[in-house]
Every structure is written in C-alpha cells, then in structure tokens.
Amino acid sequence: MAEVGLSGSLRDDADGAASIQIEAATIRELLRKLVERYPRMQSHIAEGVAVSIDGKIFRDNREESIPEGSEVFLLPRIQGG
Amino acid sequence: MAHDTSFTNQEFKIIGTRPERPDGVDKVTGRARYGADASAPGQLIARILRSPHAHATIRKIDTSKAEKLKGVKAVLTSKDLPDLTNGNQGNFDILENCMARDRALYDGHAVAAVAAIDEDTAKKALKLIKVDYKILPHVTDVDLAMQDDAPIVQPRIRHNDAPSNIAQVSEFGHGDVDEGFEKADVIIEKSYKTEQTHQGYIEPHACLATVGPDGQGELWVTTQGHYTFRNICASLLGMELAKLKVTSSEIGGGFGGKTHVWMEPVALALSRKVNRPVKLVMSRNEVFRASGPTCSTSVDVKIGAKKNGTITAASATLRYQDGPFPAIWGMLGAMTSWACYDLKNVKSKAYDVLVNRPKVAAYRAPSAPMAAFAVESTIDLVAAEIGMDPVEFRIKNAAKKGTRASYGPTYGPIGIGPTLQAVKKHPHMRAKLGPNQGRGMACGFWFNFGGQTCTDLNIGVDGTINLTIGTVDVGGSRASMSLIAAEELGIPYDQIKCNVADTSSLGHNDTTEGSRGTFSSGMATIFAARDAIKVMCERAAKEWEIDVKDVEWKDGSAVAKGVRNSNLAPMTLKEIAAKSGATGGPIAGHNEVVADGAGVSFASHICDVEVDPETGGTKVIRYTVIQDAGKAIHPDYVEGQFQGGAAQGIGWALNEEYVYGEDGRLQNPSFLDYRMPVCSDLPSIDTEILEIPNPDHPYGIRGVGETSIVPPLAAVGNAVSMAAGVRMNHVPMSPPRILKAIKEKQAQG
Amino acid sequence: MAGVHVSTTINGDATEFVCHPAETLLDVLRDRLGLTGSKEGCGTGDCGACSVTVDGQLVCSCLVLGAEVSGATVDTIEGMAVGNKLHPLQERFIEHAALQCGVCTPGFLVAGKALLDRNPNPTEEEIRYALAGNLCRCTGYDKIVTAVSAAAKDVRKQQNRKKR
Numbered sequence: 001m002a003e004v005g006l007s008g009s010l011r012d013d014a015d016g017a018a019s020i021q022i023e024a025a026t027i028r029e030l031l032r033k034l035v036e037r038y039p040r041m042q043s044h045i046a047e048g049v050a051v052s053i054d055g056k057i058f059r060d061n062r063e064e065s066i067p068e069g070s071e072v073f074l075l076p077r078i079q080g081g
Numbered sequence: 082m083a084h085d086t087s088f089t090n091q092e093f094k095i096i097g098t099r100p101e102r103p104d105g106v107d108k109v110t111g112r113a114r115y116g117a118d119a120s121a122p123g124q125l126i127a128r129i130l131r132s133p134h135a136h137a138t139i140r141k142i143d144t145s146k147a148e149k150l151k152g153v154k155a156v157l158t159s160k161d162l163p164d165l166t167n168g169n170q171g172n173f174d175i176l177e178n179c180m181a182r183d184r185a186l187y188d189g190h191a192v193a194a195v196a197a198i199d200e201d202t203a204k205k206a207l208k209l210i211k212v213d214y215k216i217l218p219h220v221t222d223v224d225l226a227m228q229d230d231a232p233i234v235q236p237r238i239r240h241n242d243a244p245s246n247i248a249q250v251s252e253f254g255h256g257d258v259d260e261g262f263e264k265a266d267v268i269i270e271k272s273y274k275t276e277q278t279h280q281g282y283i284e285p286h287a288c289l290a291t292v293g294p295d296g297q298g299e300l301w302v303t304t305q306g307h308y309t310f311r312n313i314c315a316s317l318l319g320m321e322l323a324k325l326k327v328t329s330s331e332i333g334g335g336f337g338g339k340t341h342v343w344m345e346p347v348a349l350a351l352s353r354k355v356n357r358p359v360k361l362v363m364s365r366n367e368v369f370r371a372s373g374p375t376c377s378t379s380v381d382v383k384i385g386a387k388k389n390g391t392i393t394a395a396s397a398t399l400r401y402q403d404g405p406f407p408a409i410w411g412m413l414g415a416m417t418s419w420a421c422y423d424l425k426n427v428k429s430k431a432y433d434v435l436v437n438r439p440k441v442a443a444y445r446a447p448s449a450p451m452a453a454f455a456v457e458s459t460i461d462l463v464a465a466e467i468g469m470d471p472v473e474f475r476i477k478n479a480a481k482k483g484t485r486a487s488y489g490p491t492y493g494p495i496g497i498g499p500t501l502q503a504v505k506k507h508p509h510m511r512a513k514l515g516p517n518q519g520r521g522m523a524c525g526f527w528f529n530f531g532g533q534t535c536t537d538l539n540i541g542v543d544g545t546i547n548l549t550i551g552t553v554d555v556g557g558s559r560a561s562m563s564l565i566a567a568e569e570l571g572i573p574y575d576q577i578k579c580n581v582a583d584t585s586s587l588g589h590n591d592t593t594e595g596s597r598g599t600f601s602s603g604m605a606t607i608f609a610a611r612d613a614i615k616v617m618c619e620r621a622a623k624e625w626e627i628d629v630k631d632v633e634w635k636d637g638s639a640v641a642k643g644v645r646n647s648n649l650a651p652m653t654l655k656e657i658a659a660k661s662g663a664t665g666g667p668i669a670g671h672n673e674v675v676a677d678g679a680g681v682s683f684a685s686h687i688c689d690v691e692v693d694p695e696t697g698g699t700k701v702i703r704y705t706v707i708q709d710a711g712k713a714i715h716p717d718y719v720e721g722q723f724q725g726g727a728a729q730g731i732g733w734a735l736n737e738e739y740v741y742g743e744d745g746r747l748q749n750p751s752f753l754d755y756r757m758p759v760c761s762d763l764p765s766i767d768t769e770i771l772e773i774p775n776p777d778h779p780y781g782i783r784g785v786g787e788t789s790i791v792p793p794l795a796a797v798g799n800a801v802s803m804a805a806g807v808r809m810n811h812v813p814m815s816p817p818r819i820l821k822a823i824k825e826k827q828a829q830g
Numbered sequence: 831m832a833g834v835h836v837s838t839t840i841n842g843d844a845t846e847f848v849c850h851p852a853e854t855l856l857d858v859l860r861d862r863l864g865l866t867g868s869k870e871g872c873g874t875g876d877c878g879a880c881s882v883t884v885d886g887q888l889v890c891s892c893l894v895l896g897a898e899v900s901g902a903t904v905d906t907i908e909g910m911a912v913g914n915k916l917h918p919l920q921e922r923f924i925e926h927a928a929l930q931c932g933v934c935t936p937g938f939l940v941a942g943k944a945l946l947d948r949n950p951n952p953t954e955e956e957i958r959y960a961l962a963g964n965l966c967r968c969t970g971y972d973k974i975v976t977a978v979s980a981a982a983k984d985v986r987k988q989q990n991r992k993k994r
Contacts, residue, residue, distance in 0.1 A: 080595025081337020081443025108932030111867020333933025717927035728970030
C-alpha cells in the first residue's frame with residue numbers, strides 16, 4: 001500500500017484529494033489503478049507525469065518498483081534546458 | 082529494478098583527472114563542423130518571410146511573383162504543410178509555430194519560405210511575396226494579458242468559463258499558510274518583475290535538409306537532441322523514423338534553446354518539394370525574434386518568520402508568460418520557488434499566461450532563476466528585519482534529508498546545507514568592501530533528469546575503443562564518457578575515442594537537457610563497458626579453456642582466479658582484442674537504459690558589486706560559485722558549467738532584456754542592443770565543487786549544467802541593493818533602473 | 831550583377847576568387863573558399879566570431895567586403911597552426927578547457943594572437959579588454975583569460991629563444 005501525494009491539477013482530478021492510498025507494486029500498476037479510480041486523470045497522465053518514490057524522481061521508467069510503505073508523489077513531467 | 086548503485090566511496094583511478102578532450106584540436110583549428118558549415122552539391126539557400134505584426138489574421142498570401150523570379154525553385158506556405166498531427170495539440174502548436182497557418186501570433190512568426198539558387202535571390206523573392214494581414218490588437222505584457230479586457234491570443238483557451246490568456250493555473254505546497262502567517266513575528270511581502278531574455282548561444286540555428294522522391298531524407302542540424310528532432314520532423318511531415326537520418330553537427334551553444342525545432346520541418350518540406358538539398362540558416366535577428374527565449378515574469382512573495390529566525394509560512398504567486406502556446410513554465414516556477422527550504426506551511430500558485438511574443442523555450446534551469454530572484458531577495462529582507470545574518474538565516478531554514486519539499490516529495494541526502502556552510506567558510510565572505518560596494522548571496526535549486534539512453538562500445542583488434550553515444554556533446558562530455566569507460570575497463574584514457582552517433586547508427590537517445598548528458602550517457606557507458614567486460618572474460622575463459630566463473634576483470638586485464646589457475650598470466654584487453662577474430666568475432670558492449678533518479682542539486686553563490694551612484698552602472702568585482710556535483714568526472718568541465726551559468730545569470734541580472742514597443746515589435750534583436758556580458762565586464766569566477774554522492778548513480782554523479790544559473794539574479798540583486806542602498810525588484814537591474822530607484826529613495830528620504 | 835575578380839593571399843597562399851561587390855569577406859571565406867572556421871554569429875560586427883586579420887589588423891570579416899582584400903594578406907584560424915604544430919594559444923586553450931561548445935573559439939584565438947603579436951606580456955585587464963570584442967556564452971571567459979596568460983608566457987619564451 002502506497003501513500004500517493006498529488007499536486008495541482010491532479011488533485012482536482014481526484015475530487016480534491018491531496019493524497020490517496022493505492023496498492024501497487026510498480027509505477028505502471030500505480031498509474032493504471034489511478035486512472036481506473038479517477039478516469040479524469042487520464043488526460044493529465046497522457047500529457048506526461050513524473051513519479052517520485054521516496055524523493056527520487058522517475059520520468060520514464062514505468063517498471064520501477066514501489067517498495068512497501070514508500071512515499072509516492074505524482075508530479076508534472078518536468079523538463080530542463 | 083534498482084540500478085547498480087555500487088558507489089561507496091570508491092577510489093577512482095581516472096575519474097576526476099583532467100585530460101584533453103577528443104574534439105579539442107578540431108575546435109581550435111576551425112576544422113570542427115557546426116550547423117552552417119555543411120554544404121551539398123546543388124544545394125538551394127532558403128529564407129523565411131516573417132510577420133512584422135505582433136498579432137494579425139492572415140487573409141491571403143500571394144506567392145505568384147516570387148515563384149516566377151528566376152532562380153527561385155520552391156515557395157512554401159502552410160498550404161504545403163498539411164496537418165498530420167491527428168489531434169495532438171502539442172504537435173499542432175509546433176507545426177503552427179514553424180509556419181503560421183491563418184494568423185500571425187508574434188513579430189517574427191514565419192508566414193512563408195523560399196528556396197533559391199543563392200541567398201540574394203531568396204531575399205529578393207521574399208520581397209515579392211504579398212501577405213494580406215488584418216492587424217489585430219496585441220498584448221505582450223504578462224500582467225496586462227491576464228486582465229479581462231486583454232486581446233485573446235488563443236481563442237480555444239478558457240479560464241473561469243470565459244476566453245482567456247490564462248492557459249494553466251498550478252498549485253503546490255502543504256500545511257496552512259494562513260495559520261503560519263498568524264504565528265509570525267515579522268512578515269515581508271513584495272512583488273518582483275523579470276524581463277524576457279534569450280539563451281544567447283553564439284551559433285544561430287542552421288540546418289541542411291535533403292529529402293528524395295523515395296521519401297528518404299537526411300538532416301544535418303545544430304541541435305541538443307537529434308533523435309527528438311527526427312521524431313518531430315518525421316511526425317509533422319509524415320515520414321518514417323528509420324528513413325530520416327538526422328546527424329547532429331557540433332553545437333555552438335544551446336542552453337535549452339535548441340531542444341525545439343524552429344524551422345527544420347520547413348527546410349525538409351522545401352527540399353521534398355523540389356528534390357534538392359536545402360540549406361537554412363537563421364540570422365541573428367531571426368534568432369531573437371523567432372526562436373525560444375525564456376519567460377518574462379511577475380512574482381509576489383510573502384514570508385513570515387519568528388524573531389528567532391524560523392520561517393513560519395511562505396507563499397508565492399507567480400505569473401509567467403509562455404509566448405502564444407500553452408506550456409508549463411509557470412508551473413515549473415511554482416515547483417522550484419521554495420525548494421531550498423524546510424517549511425511547514427508553504428504555498429505556490431502559478432499562472433501560465435499567453436502573449437504575442439515568440440514561443441518560450443527552456444533556458445538552462447527553466448523558470449527557476451526568476452522565482453529564486455523573488456524568493457531570495459525576500460529572504461534577505463526578512464533576515465534584515467529580524468536582524469539576523471542572511472547566511473545564518475538560510476542555514477536555519479535550509480532543506481535537508483527528510484524535509485518535505487515544497488513541490489511534494491521528501492528529500493534524500495542533499496547539498497544545500499553543505500553549500501551554505503562552505504559559503505560561511507569561504508574567504509570571499511571576509512573580503513573588505515569599499516564605498517558604493519555591496520555583497521549578496523543566494524541559493525538555487527534544480528531537478529536534473531535521466532531519460533532514455535543507449536551506448537555502444539566497440540573494441541578494435543588493436544585494443545583501441547570506439548565509444549558511441551547518442552547524447553549531443555554541448556560542453557565536453559565526450560571527454561567525460563571516455564574517462565568513465567577508461568575507469569570501468571581499467572585502461573588509459575587515450576585508448577578510447579568517443580563519438581556522437583547519427584540517428585541511423587544508434588537507438589533513441591533523449592535530448593541533452595535537464596543536465597542529463599553526463600549522468601545518463603555516463604550510466605549507459607558504465608553498463609556498456611561492463612557488458613564488454615563480460616564478453617572479454619568469456620573470450621579469455623575460452624582461450625584458457627577454463628570456466629568463465631573463474632575469470633575476473635582487474636586493472637584492464639582478465640585474470641584467472643583460483644590456485645589451480647595461478648599459472649595463467651593475466652590477459653590484457655589488447656591481447657584479448659587481438660585474438661577476437663578467433664574467439665568469436667568482434668567484441669562489443671551495449672546498453673540501453675532509462676536513467677532515472679538523477680537527484681536534485683543545490684548551489685550557493687556569493688557576489689560583490691560596485692554601483693556608480695551617478696550612472697547607475699554596476700561592476701561585478703568578485704563572484705564565487707559553490708555547488709554540489711555528486712562526483713566531478715572531469716573537474717575542468719564541471720567548473721566550466723558553474724562559471725558559464727553564473728555569467729549568463731549576471732548578464733540577465735544586470736543588462737539583458739527584450740524590449741517591446743507599443744507596436745508589439747521587438748526593438749532590440751541584435752547583440753548590440755541585447756547586451757550580453759563581455760570579457761571586460763566580468764571578474765574571475767571562483768568555483769568550489771562539493772561532492773555529496775548521488776546514491777542513485779554508480780559513480781555518484783549529479784547533473785551540474787543548469788543549477789548555476791539559478792542563484793545569480795538574486796545574488797547580484799542582494800549585492801546591488803546593498804551597494805546602491807535601495808532594494809531592487811526589477812530585473813535586469815540596468816543603469817536606468819538603478820538610477821530611478823536611487824532617485825525615488827532620495828525623494829522619499 | 832557583374833562579379834569582382836579579387837587576387838589576395840590567404841594564410842600564406844595566393845588565392846583568387848570572384849565575388850559580388852556587396853559580398854562580405856566572411857561569406858567569401860565560408861561559401862566560396864570553404865574556409866568555414868570563421869563563424870557568423872551575428873553578421874553585424876557585434877560578436878567577433880568571424881574575426882580574421884587583414885594585413886595584420888584584427889577585423890570582423892562580416893564588416894569587410896570580399897572586394898576590399900584585393901592585394902592584402904588575410905589570416906584566418908585555419909592558418910594559425912604551422913603545419914602540424916599548434917600555436918601556443920591553441921595548445922593552452924585545450925589544456926585549460928578554455929572552450930566548451932567551441933564556436934567562439936576561432937574568433938578568440940585570432941583576437942588573442944593579434945593581442946600577443948603586439949603585446950606578449952599583457953596584464954589580466956589588458957587581456958580582458960583586448961578580447962571584449964568577442965562574445966562567449968559558455969565559459970564566462972574565466973578559463974579563456976587563464977589560457978591567454980599561459981600562452982603569453984610561451985610566446986615570451988619563444989621570443990627570448992629567438993633573440994639568443
């Protein structure tokens with residue numbers, strides 16, 4: 001079970017919740033279950049989302065595992081220059 | 082899958098030394114080839130016609146006279162660029178930016194293009210194209226664009242159920258700022274503005290495009306990401322990826338401005354139309370008007386603190402303009418605003434606003450410098466109000482391992498505390514200041530990224546190695562990659578030659594941005610080297626007729642383990658390579674990786690200035706950069722990144738700005754009037770590299786390229802405010818602005 | 831438009847070309863003679879990336895007409911090394927990492943050589959002002975100044991050796 005923090009527009013998609021509990025072993029599974037629970041998230045996730053697991057930011061790697069009890073945060077897919 | 086994180090205070094033999102870079106001789110002899118340095122037989126020269134209006138409907142374009150001009154081979158408008166984006170708004174915006182469809186959205190927006198036998202003919206042809214514009218009201222200021230009566234840039238954008246220029250509103254933060262402000266002994270609230278600047282790379286955008294009637298094409302281009310360019314060009318033009326070979330030239334500076342296509346699809350489309358190579362080079366005027374500068378912004382900051390120095394609440398409202406197409410720059414500003422601090426109650430709200438200016442692109446650590454200017458200036462004001470030393474105030478509130486970042490996640494081990502402690506100890510802080518001189522310091526934060534990367538490592542029969550990477554080398558990373566491969570393989574640095582492949586010769590590599598080049602290609606190089614080592618151990622095992630389990634790699638050789646193998650002398654890489662034909666063929670290592678976990682990075686800068694109270698002119702007399710690099714692979718190039726970012730930030734802080742007229746036209750699209758720092762403007766820039774290893778990289782590498790542009794606006798701002806005796810809140814702090822601030826203070830006083 | 835026939839000397843070699851009257855020396859070098867070492871950063875004489883010397887004088891070749899160098903000696907970056915021996919400036923630039931992207935480097939080397947040819951013992955301030963006509967966006971100029979100082983030492987040593 002992971003505690004997933006949401007920011008900004010993702011919070012609006014989750015009916016205003018700042019954080020939700022989801023059971024997921026990988027990032028891929030997490031995103032799939034989020035969209036199942038909150039279909040409105042689909043467009044923001046398609047646009048691009050980064051996932052922070054215990055402070056490490058993952059932009060592309062969907063296979064990354066989510067250890068039990070880790071802090072997960074969904075961020076926009078940021079880029080640099 | 083956890084990456085190999087075997088960094089545990091390793092003793093490096095080769096990493097951290099300063100050998101010469103492989104492209105050095107080419108670059109000091111003029112032999113290195115940049116975007117405009119390639120030509121092809123029979124090539125045409127292309128030029129683009131650009132809108133002189135900030136906002137206009139394009140009613141009609143008559144190209145007939147231009148087409149008839151002798152020497153003109155092709156004329157192109159959006160009619161020749163059908164919409165193949167299939168509803169992808171992001172791609173459609175890129176297409177529309179490359180060539181206006183039914184409206185011009187900024188001064189400089191491309192409306193037509195010509196390919197002719199020489200530049201003179203192309204220029205003449207542009208003059209013969211008749212465009213019937215209906216001029217519309219325009220808006221170029223971010224605050225004005227948010228008002229209810231502002232001209233609307235994109236009719237599809239709505240906010241609060243009405244047409245608007247507010248494309249996106251983002252919020253980050255946690256806790257309860259209202260409660261936090263109630264607890265404060267001192268509250269400072271201030272507003273700031275920063276003007277638009279350009280990355281200012283010395284090499285303009287340039288490409289040579291060739292597309293044949295069989296749909297195959299080649300593009301030689303100056304870019305930070307040739308794979309990304311291939312993908313977007315192919316997508317917009319309906320070409321297949323494998324059949325469009327994109328080669329990255331040497332790049333003459335990018336800093337984020339060469340992560341987007343601006344005119345390359347147009348060059349390819351012209352070439353395809355007429356079946357001849359087309360060379361398209363932007364003039365400096367076009368670079369300023371029609372590539373991707375950074376945002377102009379307007380930021381409000383409020384900080385509350387107790388007398389003992391603890392910040393009880395912090396909030397920021399940020400307004401960033403994206404140009405005419407929705408983007409995430411304001412959101413990034415909101416995310417980075419408070420990242421340096423450990424705050425219980427924090428809030429950032431950002432507006433991404435559309436205006437009639439060129440499409441904004443990333444500039445080094447995009448959006449962070451402007452937010453940092455506002456935050457770090459206010460931090461100084463709060464420190465002064467409670468009578469606390471500005472460095473101590475920051476130390477007291479600095480983020481650390483376990484801090485909940487203002488943008489959401491919790492930090493692992495980070496470097497801001499160490500950089501602040503290093504500032505305290507640095508001799509710069511004890512240097513004496515004279516009359517009209519001031520000292521300022523500031524902190525900065527940036528994310529750093531990983532991304533898709535692959536690398537090939539091929540071993541020649543003489544034991545020398547071709548290391549093939551796909552991340553464009555913007556500042557010397559080929560040397561760093563060779564160092565990494567040499568370290569892994571245990572061989573001398575100069576046995577390795579590193580090249581950047583074209584898109585046909587290696588798999589996809591993400592763009593060199595987000596300070597990811599050394600981090601990602603470094604990681605892929607390490608794994609490719611280990612892959613090759615595996616193969617070489619197998620070959621040695623074959624030769625020795627022993628089990629490969631008994632072979633290990635040590636100091637550049639395969640070594641047979643165990644007492645019963647003690648008669649076998651180690652086999653060097655050279656020896657194994659020499660025998661490769663007989664042991665199974667060419668030896669190579671390969672790796673594809675999605676490098677992630679790049680780790681965040683922090684910097685603290687110290688700046689001394691002298692302000693002439695009569696002219697408002699500022700001289701930077703001393704500057705120090707202290708930044709955490711995780712592990713500096715080639716210290717010279719890490720220092721170079723620190724110094725380069727600082728210099729850009731100094732220019733941004735003191736002189737650089739886009740000046741727009743009432744007519745919405747850019748008034749200063751030249752290096753004469755867009756004043757970047759020259760050699761005599763700057764002092765030596767001292768650097769101190771801290772190495773707090775990134776636990777998510779085998780060598781502990783953190784990205785370094787971007788963070789150094791984040792603190793300078795505020796470091797210079799704090800120094801100028803002290804020297805001039807008045808708080809500056811508008812960047813650039815050019816002489817007229819400083820004089821005005823001094824006079825206003827005197828009038829009040 | 832009739833072309834202008836120009837005879838000149840470039841990097842020590844007799845060179846002839848035909849160019850338009852309004853064509854710049856920079857365009858002649860790059861597009862007619864294939865000498866792409868000099869770069870166009872701005873076309874208006876503000877960045878110095880096109881620096882060459884004409885009769886020993888440092889100029890922006892984008893501000894000189896091709897026709898103007900008739901009978902003159904032009905020296906570009908391509909002529910700085912003597913055979914396969916790099917000029918001390920070229921060596922020290924590599925050694926001191928005085929280049930990152932390298933596009934401004936030819937201009938800096940030509941300007942640096944023009945400085946050392948007339949003043950082989952410049953102070954840091956003299957170096958900074960002599961190079962103020964060359965823009966660099968990558969390095970912040972720090973390592974460039976270090977490299978020019980180091981090369982100046984080499985040049986003085988060479989000159990002393992010649993004197994003996």
